[in-house]
Amino acid sequence: MAFSIVVKLSLLSLLIAFPFVTNSYSAYQLGLYLLYGIVGQGIALCWGKGGFLPLGQALFFGIGAYISGLMLQNDVGWGLVIVTLSLSIVIPFLLAGVVGVLVFNRQIGSGPYFSLITLALALVGFQLANSQVWLTGGFNGLTGINGLPNIDSFGSLYFVIVGALVLTTIILSKIMGSPFGLLLEAVRENEERLQFLGNNTSWIKAAAFAISGGIAGLAGAFFAPHQGIVTPQVLGFILSAELVIWTAVGGRFGLLGPVIGVVLIGFLASGLRDAFVYWEVIVAFVFILVVLRLPGGIGAIGVHLSRKIGLNFHSYGEISERSRSVPEVDKIITRELKFEEVTITRGSVVILDKLSFKIEGLGIQCLIGPNGAGKTSALNALTGKLEVDSGEISWCGGSLNNVRPFQTLSLGIGRKFQVPSIFPNLTIRQNIDLSLWVNRLKRNQLLSMVPYTWKSDLLEKLEEVFPFISDKSLIAGSLSVGERQMLDFTMTVLSEPSLVLLDEPCAGLSKAETETMIKAIADLSKSSKSMFIIVEHDMQVVELLSDNVLVMHQGKLIAQGSLAEIRSNKDVQRVYAGGTK
Amino acid sequence: MTEKVLEVDNVSGGYGDLKVVKEISLDVYEGSANGVTGRNGVGKTTFLKLICGALPLLGGHVRLYGRIINRLPSHSLFQLGISYAPQESIVFDGLTVQENLTLHYSSSNLDRYTYVFKKFPRLKDRLQQKAGTLSGGEKKLLSFSRAVSEPTNLVILDEPTEGVQSDNIILMAQVINEEKVKGRSFLIVDQNITFLEAFSDRVHLFDHGEQTYHTDGPNFRNDIEKRILI
Amino acid sequence: MEAFATFLLNFVYVSAILALVALGLAMVFGLLGVMNMAHGEFVMLGAYSAYVVQTAQISFFWAIPLAIFVSAIFGFLIEWSVIRHLYNRAFDTLLATWGLAILIRKGVEVVFTRDYKSVNQVVPGTVELFGVNYPAYRLILISIIICIFVVLLLWYQRSKVGLRVRAMVQNPGLAAAIGIDIAILSRVTFVIGVSTAGLAGALLAPLVRVEPYIGLDYLLSSFFILVVGGLGSIEGLLIGSTIIGGTDAVISTIFDKTAGYMSVLIISILFLWLRPDGIFYRR
Known part of the structure; x- marks a missing residue:
């Protein structure tokens, strides 16, 4: 436990120091990757912990981006920005929750159908964004998006994003360490048994999916001021698939893995892009190797190594001794x-x-x-x-x-x-x-x-x-x-x-x-x-x-x-x- | 004594890292039959699956004519001379009876089955019927007929009499005895002791994943029954 | 009347093409459980085969064997290097083949660049049918597709290999126990499946702009068809193609292309949600 905090704090100080030791362009790029990483954390919650794979996560990211983009096209103050941010979280949260409840209530298990539905929904979102020109600007997207008030999109916004990442990491690790997180893991492990332990598993899965949607929306909300433009690509199929790939490569069983995956592949790609035109070939190779040989992703190596040298990475289970008696349960008298x-x-x-x-x-x-x-x-x-x-x-x-x-x-x-x-x-x-x-x-x-x-x-x-x-x-x-x-x-x-x-x-x-x-x-x-x-x-x-x-x-x-x-x-x-x- | 066909040497195994079968050894000789019996859930089916390559071993060896076979894939065991009729999912439900009997050969002729068809004429009547429409007992007969008619030296059957009518069970035992005379060997799991008694040279009793007793007769029934409370 | 005949012919044509494109995915997914995200890339490889044949200035006819050959080789390599380790791990096949799809796309881009290529119309002109002049190549395509389906159906229903494939799908354990090498049989099935995609690509090449990214659309429409038609039956595949093709055609004619595509998406979502095993599924 202590070790993992040390790791997290040193990573955080690296992130804060990054703009000062490199140039502002690199920091600007890193900011984008961190936003994708936040979405990846939500995918990790569903896929790594809950065992069900959301394939259309860009939909929620894109909705967040469009909401904040629409609002920031006008000159707004912090008050409205806060409202915008909340909407960018709440709307995707609710949408994902409703989809989750509807789908999971009909189908037990974590088969591919849920994944394909989320994928198809992302495609629907892409079509809508493309065709509803009056709202979204159509194919050309929303342009002329201002930055957040008093925050330089190429400078201080980076620190806001790091702050958001810290926030999501804290919230998600709190969730994963709570009874809800354990229930979610139990869904992945043995959904049927968990039902026979009296849990309505479709609600558990839907809640996790809603959280991942809300988090993706938050990342999207920062994407709009960061990039200054929002096009339909942000909620399309390709970005959805890439988000899953990054998460898989980085490691879907933790919260740092997805971020590491995005950042690594992102910088690898931008480094290679100049040296080697077909850099994606290398990324694809890495990805296939990870699927075949390293199902836990790069993050799993870290955990494995730290175990080897005797450090424990497990997030819970170290909680205090059993001290309270269980609450009484109403008993049936006749049998x-x-x-x-x-x-x-x-x-x-x-x-x-x-x-x-x-x-x-x-x-x-x-x-x-x-x-x-x-x-x-x-x-x-x-x-x-x-x-x-x-x-x-x-x-x-x-x-x-x-x-x-x-x-x-x-x-x-x-x-x-x-x-x-x-x-x-x-x-x-x-x-x-x-x-x-x-x-x-x-x-x-x-x-x-x-x-x-x-x-x-x-x-x-x-x-x-x-x-x-x-x-x-x-x-x-x-x-x-x-x-x-x-x-x-x-x-x-x-x-x-x-x-x-x-x-x-x-x-x-x-x-x-x-x-x-x-x-x-x-x-x-x-x-x-x-x-x-x-x-x-x-x-x-x-x-x-x-x-x-x-x-x-x-x-x-x-x-x-x-x-x-x-x-x-x-x-x-x-x-x-x-x-x- | 005659040649040793199958040698099971300290075999353990189960599902994943779950050990269901614990250190079981037995030998099957040419022209003889070994019966295995015991209550439900004591690892008999798992034991056969381990021998037939359907599950990986967690320990021990399986030898066929002295050659270690426990690392070979299932399909090559058939080519080495083992035919196996499993306990569950015993036929291809969507295929006709004739297809079930011939799909693994290049020709669709049924000459190999003339003998069993004489014993079980019902099967011959149903050649064009989908195997999925047969009753449980008929499926067992189909599976039994296929396994004993293959050109193999060793026949492994898992609960062949489950759901089969008693007169057909007698005929099954006859077929086994006649095949034994031709020099073929059998390893058969069943809970019907009368059936095992009809042809077995040795009967093994399993309990809790272990072999607790074996007997070469002649009092199979008493030996075994007093070890299984009703 | 003429308008109706044209509509009808278009409808048959679109459905036939969709069915052909989806056929390979249906085989690989329905029989082997592999979610082949690189399916569209095999269609793309087939289309480039046609382009190569055209560049070499030999008869278009050679595009067909070349496309089958190229996709079979790629299919074999992919099965051998990646897929065979992932049977029974549907999610992992989805991820790995997505990586493979990127590889193939980029590989083609290296050789042919990203530019659009066009393959010339091989049978120009029209034929009069039901009182309308209909493009001859489309009619030829429809008949070829019918032939392909008949041949594959006969192979699946009548041949020994087809019989063993059916046996393997129903009961892999028993198939292995009676001496059938299911590893080889799976490989054969995979290679045949992707080869039909390559063949589809070659046949469609004269009708589309050939570029490295065309695979995605084919992949998606094939998935929709499988979703609606369900897995494991040729009838389902054909019905799925006609429902998807028909809806798209009707809605696109009444409204516009986007509406047509949207309606296809919505139908697919409804099927995935309410009848995930397709239209024919009965309990």
């Missing part, structure tokens, strides 16, 4: 889960066939049945992952038919998948923080540091059972299958849901690990006020844990009762005979 004639078919395949059962109270319910019986599908239907065709699923009297995955936890339903699903590039501590925040993190705490210090009694208890989870700084991806299962289990129960769904919690565990897991589940079910449903194949586990067993076969419930009753049931024996006979 009753009902499936009534639930049918799901996909194509010609019947997945659930009028599945009906009712379970209530505390204790552990084991759901067993041969492969393809529909056990996991039943859990999917229950948590909004699979759409119900007919019938009714209800939990404590409320229907679950139209529930969406991220809503289940607020209804008190927590779920662990069969394959351990964690956030592999985050530390164990961060994985745990994400689950402690469920139902407890208030909206106004999204940017506060307080939630990082939370602890809970349950967490302390689990740290005794699974000692490895108290190793805070370990990256979760380095855990073994068994440990991942245990971490996933920990994350599922930390939000203290009233209904805990565990899909084969012991799959892939060694004998000893299975015993630990069984003990953990048994202890928890005794001390907590939760109902457990466990899907399991290992009869040993069922024997040790179950208070009640449900047997499914071909999408139907064929038996329900204690394990002894199930063992003597003729139907069950017939079904299982195919398995081991």
Whole structure:
């Protein structure tokens, strides 16, 4: 942490000294690159942290430039300039936010469609700027733009830009280090799991995109007085693509990387331009090499080197010890889960066939049945992952038919998948923080540091059972299958849901690990006020844990009762005979 | 004893850095069949994927006739004489049954399959049908028929009986026994012990990613069953 | 009536050209999952092949094999050096091929300069059809494009290689297990895909100004077509071309060029947003 501040301060002093040690033209050029770098920081927020690539970022940059250009065509004082600057930030911010919400709400995941939509929007912006001559000056652009009042565009404006860069860097690193930043990273790591931790991920992504739009608008607002002219190229396809390239080359995982990328390529290009006409060939080569060999960009080398010499670059996780108990969560009193004639078919395949059962109270319910019986599908239907065709699923009297995955936890339903699903590039501590925040993190705490210090009694208890989870700084991806299962289990129960769904919690565990897991589940079910449903194949586990067993076969419930009753049931024996006979 | 066809030596592996299969060794000899069984999720399918080059090993070696094959791409294993019928995504759904059986050969004739068609006439009736329209059991039959009819020495099958009707399971076992007589070797993962019993020379039991037991019979069923609670 | 016939012929002509240009991108994206941002550059290479043939003063006919040859060589080199490391990494293919596109553009600029080149009309004159005099070369183009589609469709549907490509796309793991070398097959598919782009460039050369930057427009319109038509089917590609071509033609005639282009953009955005798998997608 300290080291990274030293780096940042020395870079800042370099920037401030730059005009004095070189000439004013170089500083003028650098000013432009820094503006692009600010846009790159926004791209890094979305792409590096959030994992979704905005391909049309020049649109927001250009809107900012046009707004400020239009205003500065007149002689205005600082009052109006402030208004202009705010508009240049707020309008792109809102536009990006609206686009983000609309797109992400329809499509989960970070596929290419979002990127292509942003690209197409930039093209639309370019066309509008070109054709709406009355407003934008058309192809020739806005000309005769004045500088900011009392600020020389070729001189002191540079320092204003450096100031803006410092501001965006501080704001963005604050955002990245906050709970919101961790949620954003978690989207990149495992969006589905984050939804099952009760987060509406489309809002998280849209908010990040809005911030990146606002920042691009701010950079654009300075572009107009800096260049004195704004043409449609500023919101076109080429600049959008170049911004992404610079960010990728510089490094998309940090805030300095994008700036370094733009500045390096910018000066490389202007140096080469005189010596070698086809300098872009070299830039293209560098770019392809970075994509192939150095996915983290040049910035990643810096981080890697500093790690090698024993310096830590990580921005958070070093926050104080856990000191505050988590806020209380409202608990549901009754526990009753009902499936009534639930049918799901996909194509010609019947997945659930009028599945009906009712379970209530505390204790552990084991759901067993041969492969393809529909056990996991039943859990999917229950948590909004699979759409119900007919019938009714209800939990404590409320229907679950139209529930969406991220809503289940607020209804008190927590779920662990069969394959351990964690956030592999985050530390164990961060994985745990994400689950402690469920139902407890208030909206106004999204940017506060307080939630990082939370602890809970349950967490302390689990740290005794699974000692490895108290190793805070370990990256979760380095855990073994068994440990991942245990971490996933920990994350599922930390939000203290009233209904805990565990899909084969012991799959892939060694004998000893299975015993630990069984003990953990048994202890928890005794001390907590939760109902457990466990899907399991290992009869040993069922024997040790179950208070009640449900047997499914071909999408139907064929038996329900204690394990002894199930063992003597003729139907069950017939079904299982195919398995081991 | 007869020649060693496949030698699996301390093989470990899984998905990414996740170790699902831990240090498993077994040998398959010419003209013999090895069965592998165990509960769901104990690493049987992963084990076969490791042998067939569909996943990279994290440790150990796989040798075919003494030659290390675990660095070779999947398609060259076929050329070296291994045919493999995976557990999932077992046919090309968008292609016809005939195309499924012949796409990897230069000619589309079905002579190689005369024998299995006699056993499973249903397949022959459906040659022009898209494989995606077959039932799960029929897909398994198609996949089984393809794998056993290839000109390979070693046949690796993953859960071949899943969803297949019991009379066809008996026929599958017959086919395997007849092929064994011709000197071909088999490595078969299945949960149906009756099926494995019908042809296996040795049965291995997996649990928690490890080989916990193996037996050469003759009491396969008792040996195995008492180790798996219902 | 005449006006309508002209409009209809133009509509067929525009859609056919769009379909041809998008074909290569559809193959590479739809079958291999590679977002080839250098697609337009292959069209550009094809157009320059036609220009080279003209400069060498040999028959225009030679432009076709030359264009296919040049784009196949480039395609092979690119696949071998870059693309094969990036299968299943769609974002990275997008970035890397963007870099490649710059390389190709600049390379062409080094050899031919940035000046516009023009390729002479090879079949001047018009033919009377449905009562209108229609440029003969356009009619020839339409028929050639139909032939190309028929040949490729037959190859894809009937040939052993086409069969294996389909198998590989559906189930790469199983394809490898039955001895199909998917690395080579992917390379063949990529090379064929970019070669059709080169061929398109050669055929279009007499109709456009040839310069190093023409690729971008072709890339964008091809993307729009794929977005509307969806991936993975020839029907989708043809429907996509007619919707995009048709909208552009109709709106441009009623309003102006900009409005036509804008409407294409808006249709594409709506499709990306609401039906990202194209018009034929069914759940």
